[in-house]
Amino acid sequence: MTQERLLEVKDLKVHFNTPDGIVRAVDGVSFKLDRGETLGIVGESGSGKSVTCLTSLRLTNLESADVSGEVIFKGRDLLKITKEELRQVRGKELSMIFQDPFACLHPLYKVGDQIAEAIFAHEDCSKQAAKKRVVDLLGAVGIPRPDSRYNDYPHQFSGGMRQRAMIAMALVHNPDVLIADEPTTALDVTVQAQILDLIERLKTDFNVGVILITHDLGVVADVAQTVMVMYAGRPVEIGTKDRVFSQPLHPYTWGLLESIPHVDQKGTRLVPIQGMPPSLIRVPPGCPFxxxxxxxxxxxxxxxxxxxxxxxxxxxxxxxxIEDKKRLWNERERRRRKVAS
Ligand SMILES: Nc1ncnc2c1ncn2[C@@H]1O[C@H](COP(=O)(O)OP(=O)(O)OP(=O)(O)O)[C@@H](O)[C@H]1O
Ligand SMILES: [Mg+2]
Known part of the structure; x- marks a missing residue:
């Protein structure tokens, strides 16, 4: 089966000029996304995950940042197209869901009307037709009795329902790419699992490519096909999920894997990664890790x-x-299993 390439980011760099110095938030990120694929971007707080995606959508304030590289979306470089072309793409062909749905929904407007507004932003459509589409979408994202919930205000929705509403809003124009930035961190684990299942199902139903940003490797384990691990603004490892989980190559990935609970290995000791990520103003010389x-x-x-x-x-x-990597990882695995047994 031939893959349809939707997005290709090439050597993206985003350096913010701040009074304290230059923040190298993103420092040479490249990745590809095909239709039907979920790419998980993983890394500790401050590793540049959000800035990578926000800049790809040109949501970074370009006046305060030096940006270089290319973001090729269906053949066009999003960093070079005009503002009008960008307006056509953003929110329509490429849309994003954010970590905190409460911050994105206006408390004084009905949830349904806010989703309908997202339709009107790109399309002339009657109010009645927009309402029908919103109700259908609310149903598709698992809101029970969507026709009556259309008129609810955000505070009448639970956290999980608000996140479902944000996902519905992101899907109103049948986008090609859906970027989900920590979509489940504000939710409890059960609801988190439901939202991840939903994103995975919608990927097939709506035939999109998904970028899922998270600091938690456990979250990508179930849903991503490809994983990019980021550290200090750079990718340190990219591979299929199966390879990254079964034969991870970078010591930082080893650390991340050892700090998440493994359901199949009860009693395994969780080992935190020693130390803190560096300031991106003063990245250590050599390997930042x-x-x-x-x-x-x-x-x-x-x-x-x-x-x-x-x-x-x-x-x-x-x-x-590569020989040392295999040996060291296998040794670490053996040690971990021994502690677990
Ligand atoms: N507008 C800005 N001006 C200056 N520095 C910024 C700006 N936006 C982000 N940064 C810095 O860029 C770095 C990367 O930030 P980013 O938000 O991408 O991290 P992240 O990996 O998404 O972290 P988290 O998991 O906490 O969301 C951080 O050090 C952050 O402080
Ligand atoms: Mg972030």
């Missing part, structure tokens, strides 16, 4: 490791040889 890396060796504090594919379409940015 080296001060926290238990496997650092001679070149790590001097040379920046390039993202490099040693075969298998699973590039990573680390100086260790």
């Amino acid at each position: 080296h001060p926290r890396c238990p496997h650092r060796f001679e070149p790590c504090d001097k040379d920046v490791p390039e993202l490099y594919d040693r075969g298998g379409g699973h590039p990573d940015a680390c100086h260790l040889s």
Whole structure:
């Protein structure tokens, strides 16, 4: 089956000029997204996940930032098209759902009317037709009795329902790409699982490509086909979910994997990653992860490791040889299993 490439981000850099210095929020990010694919972008707080996606949608204030690279969406570079062309694309062909749905819904307007407004932003449509579409969408995202809930105000919706309403709003124009920025962090685990299931189902029903941003590798485990792990504004590893989970290549990914609970390994000790992510104004020389890396060796504090594919379409940015990586990861796994048994 041939894949339809929807989005290709090439060497994206976003450097903010601040009074304290230059914040290298995104420093060379490249990835691709096909229709029907879910790409999970994972990394600790401040690793540049949101800025990558916001800049791809040109939602970053370009006056305060130096932006370079390309964001090719269906053949056009979104960083170069006119504002009018951008208006046509954003919210219509490419839409985004945010972490906190309460902040995105106006408390004094009915939820249904707010979703209908998103239709009117791009289309001439009668009020009646818009209402029907909104009710259908509210039903599609799992709001019970959607015709009567249309008239509810945001405070009458639970947190999970508000997030479902935001997802409905993002889907009003049948977009090609849906970007979900931490869509479940404000929700309890049961509702979180329901929302992730919903996003996965809608991906098929609406035939979209999904970018799911999260700081939690456990969240991408069930839904993503591809995973990009970010650290200090750069991708450190990109691969299929199966490869990243079964044979992760970067010590930072190892740390992330060891700090999430594994359902199949009860009693496993969770090991937090030592230290803190660096300030993006003063990124350490060499590999930005080296001060926290238990496997650092001679070149790590001097040379920046390039993202490099040693075969298998699973590039990573680390100086260790592939043999050392396999050995070290297997040793860490053995140690972890021993603690669990
Ligand atoms: N407008 C801005 N001006 C200056 N610095 C910024 C701006 N926006 C973001 N940053 C900085 O860029 C870095 C990356 O931020 P970003 O929001 O992308 O992180 P994140 O990975 O999404 O983190 P989180 O998981 O907390 O949402 C952070 O250090 C942040 O402080
Ligand atoms: Mg963020």
